[in-house]
Amino acid sequence: MRGSEPIVEIRGLVNRFGRHVVHDGLDLDIRRGEILGVVGGSGTGKSVLLRSIVGLKRPDGGSIRVFGEELQRLPSSRRASIERRFGVLFQRGALFSSLNLQENVALPLIEHAGLSRVDAERLARVKLALAGLPADAARLDPAALSGGMIKRAALARALALDPEVLFLDEPTAGLDPIGAAAFDRLLVTLRDALGFSVFLVTHDLDTLYSSCDRVAVIAQKRVLVADTLSVVEATDDPWIRDYFHGPRGRAANKAAQQSTLPEGERR
Amino acid sequence: MPDTASRPGMLEQQAHRLSAVGDWTLPHYARLRDAVARVHEADSVDLTKLGELDTSGASLLVDLLGPDAVLEVAQWAPGLPPERQALLEAVAEASRTSPVPPPAPRPAPLAALASLGQIVEQLARQQLQLIAFIGLTLSTLLTTLLTPWRWRPTSLVAHVQQTGLNAIPIVALLTFLVGAVVAFLGATVLRDFGATIYTVNLVAYAFLREFGVLLAAILLAGRTASAFTAQIGSMKANEELDALRAQGLDPMELLVLPRVLAMTISLPILTLIGMLCGMFGGALVCAMALDISFAQFLAIVQRDIPLGHFLVGIAKAPLFAFVIAVIGCLEGFKAEASAQSVGEHTTSSVVQSIFMVILLDALAALFFMEMGW
Numbered sequence: 001m002r003g004s005e006p007i008v009e010i011r012g013l014v015n016r017f018g019r020h021v022v023h024d025g026l027d028l029d030i031r032r033g034e035i036l037g038v039v040g041g042s043g044t045g046k047s048v049l050l051r052s053i054v055g056l057k058r059p060d061g062g063s064i065r066v067f068g069e070e071l072q073r074l075p076s077s078r079r080a081s082i083e084r085r086f087g088v089l090f091q092r093g094a095l096f097s098s099l100n101l102q103e104n105v106a107l108p109l110i111e112h113a114g115l116s117r118v119d120a121e122r123l124a125r126v127k128l129a130l131a132g133l134p135a136d137a138a139r140l141d142p143a144a145l146s147g148g149m150i151k152r153a154a155l156a157r158a159l160a161l162d163p164e165v166l167f168l169d170e171p172t173a174g175l176d177p178i179g180a181a182a183f184d185r186l187l188v189t190l191r192d193a194l195g196f197s198v199f200l201v202t203h204d205l206d207t208l209y210s211s212c213d214r215v216a217v218i219a220q221k222r223v224l225v226a227d228t229l230s231v232v233e234a235t236d237d238p239w240i241r242d243y244f245h246g247p248r249g250r251a252a253n254k255a256a257q258q259s260t261l262p263e264g265e266r267r
Numbered sequence: 268m269p270d271t272a273s274r275p276g277m278l279e280q281q282a283h284r285l286s287a288v289g290d291w292t293l294p295h296y297a298r299l300r301d302a303v304a305r306v307h308e309a310d311s312v313d314l315t316k317l318g319e320l321d322t323s324g325a326s327l328l329v330d331l332l333g334p335d336a337v338l339e340v341a342q343w344a345p346g347l348p349p350e351r352q353a354l355l356e357a358v359a360e361a362s363r364t365s366p367v368p369p370p371a372p373r374p375a376p377l378a379a380l381a382s383l384g385q386i387v388e389q390l391a392r393q394q395l396q397l398i399a400f401i402g403l404t405l406s407t408l409l410t411t412l413l414t415p416w417r418w419r420p421t422s423l424v425a426h427v428q429q430t431g432l433n434a435i436p437i438v439a440l441l442t443f444l445v446g447a448v449v450a451f452l453g454a455t456v457l458r459d460f461g462a463t464i465y466t467v468n469l470v471a472y473a474f475l476r477e478f479g480v481l482l483a484a485i486l487l488a489g490r491t492a493s494a495f496t497a498q499i500g501s502m503k504a505n506e507e508l509d510a511l512r513a514q515g516l517d518p519m520e521l522l523v524l525p526r527v528l529a530m531t532i533s534l535p536i537l538t539l540i541g542m543l544c545g546m547f548g549g550a551l552v553c554a555m556a557l558d559i560s561f562a563q564f565l566a567i568v569q570r571d572i573p574l575g576h577f578l579v580g581i582a583k584a585p586l587f588a589f590v591i592a593v594i595g596c597l598e599g600f601k602a603e604a605s606a607q608s609v610g611e612h613t614t615s616s617v618v619q620s621i622f623m624v625i626l627l628d629a630l631a632a633l634f635f636m637e638m639g640w
Contacts (some may be wrong), residue, residue: 097605097608098605098606109293113293113294113296115293115296115297116297119297119300123322123326126322126326126361126362127322129361129362130322130357130358141605142605159322161293162293162323189357190357192350193350193354193358194321194354
């Protein structure tokens with residue numbers, strides 16, 4: 001299932017806000033079934049890139065081909081049906097505060113899949129459990145949740161329609177290390193089970209080492225390198241050196257090696 | 268999951284063995300669920316002819332066989348690709364830990380009674396809170412008045428601009444139009460008595476005593492009370508109020524006082540503008556439809572209308588302003604951390620403040636009448 005077939009192709013992407021250029025000639029592919037980690041300093045436009053792909057921001061130049069079709073050129077009805085194959089987890093969860101958790105997850109099932117409310121909420125509870133939430137959380141309001149539970153509930157909602165590409169914006173930011181590690185494991189488990197691709201914006205080095213198949217580094221308004229971790233680490237660039245070979249990078253690398261050793265070579 | 272060449276999912280009974288055929292995916296969920304519900308007992312199912320499978324289909328298979336049987340999928344369906352097995356196991360694991368929580372049932376008459384009780388209790392608590400909040404505002408005002416270095420002129424001026432200066436066009440336009448309408452009404456009714464000249468008195472009385480202040484207050488209740496609630500409510504949702512308190516700063520002093528004072532400054536000025544524009548609207552109608560020139564209009568006003576009427580009207584403005592601002596701020600503090608709640612409290616603040624303005628105006632009218640002012 002996992003191959004090199006790209007399902008999202010970005011070529012020469014340009015994004016700017018007023019006179020501030022965020023992306024200038026950015027190229028990137030997302031391949032089927034992979035977990036692609038996207039890193040970069042604060043303000044390098046990782047979230048803007050995510051928003052451009054899912055269609056929340058109109059690019060100022062370049063092309064974004066999704067499932068072989070140019071999103072910008074499609075009529076809006078066709079585009080909506082493609083965007084339905086995306087799942088997005090926003091940085092702060094963005095759960096609908098007027099709905100409880102199972103209603104949050106059930107909403108796309110009712111609206112897009114045409115399920116009855118009873119069926120949708122039943123399926124929503126399965127998704128919430130898949131995302132690792134306890135059964136009694138289904139009727140809670142988002143305001144009553146901790147940060148980790150919000151991320152899990154938002155993941156359940158992103159998974160509601162069994163998306164082919166999942167976009168995650170800093171999913172482990174603000175979680176405690178145990179919660180973050182559990183989230184990383186959950187992501188890999190679900191990817192293996194459901195076979196979706198993941199576009200993962202993160203600052204979390206542990207996430208990069210434990211779950212990403214490829215890593216794309218955004219700097220100088222474009223993608224510097226997008227490859228497996230070992231290639232990225234070896235790239236000769238001052239920012240990449242500081243990022244991966246700084247104290248935190250070394251610690252994460254060591255931790256990842258120790259945890260993978262007993263299971264043998266994972267990738 | 269390409270939707271080309273999709274075959275609808277089915278559950279087939281062959282001899283003594285069930286067989287899942289076709290795509291077990293979301294679009295076929297409703298029909299598959301009915302098929303699964305018809306099967307009473309099954310401990311395995313033939314999956315060799317299965318097309319696509321997603322979480323919804325997997326969850327139906329779990330419903331059919333029970334989570335424990337599905338967890339052992341490797342034993343009874345060894346030919347299944349490993350990712351399918353992983354999917355089924357993940358969903359089975361999730362379903363095992365999620366027994367359906369029962370919804371809380373309640374008979375309808377009891378629920379109606381309970382909600383009535385809740386509303387009454389809420390109303391009572393709301394009034395109590397309002398009185399307490401007024402007290403808190405006044406005591407903060409007093410302590411701040413005694414310590415001039417804690418005054419916040421910048422914030423005050425900014426709020427005067429937002430609530431007062433920026434509201435001038437709409438207040439002026441609205442009172443002008445109402446003034447014209449009142450003059451037309453007066454002219455129509457008074458013509459029968461040959462007393463059209465009293466239209467001038469009607470407009471002047473109405474705007475000086477009531478309409479000037481009432482229209483300005485209602486406009487500000489809609490325009491500013493809602494803004495106060497939304498501002499403070501979203502600050503609360505964003506934990507900004509907690510951040511202020513954690514830094515030892517008093518939200519009452521920082522947020523409420525400047526808003527309340529700005530309103531008590533703005534509304535009397537807007538009232539004056541409202542009175543002038545309303546009378547101008549009336550004068551214009553008088554000049555155009557009744558042949559009463561502006562000079563005549565002014566002469567009549569000067570001759571017939573004592574200053575007392577203006578004072579009665581303008582005296583109500585600071586009171587209304589205080590009530591509107593306090594309700595707007597209090598509703599903001601009561602909002603919770605959700606968009607829904609901020610919306611509800613914004614609505615509530617506008618409704619409450621308009622209600623209070625009209626109620627107070629009626630009481631004031633009674634009072635002034637009894638006093639003969």
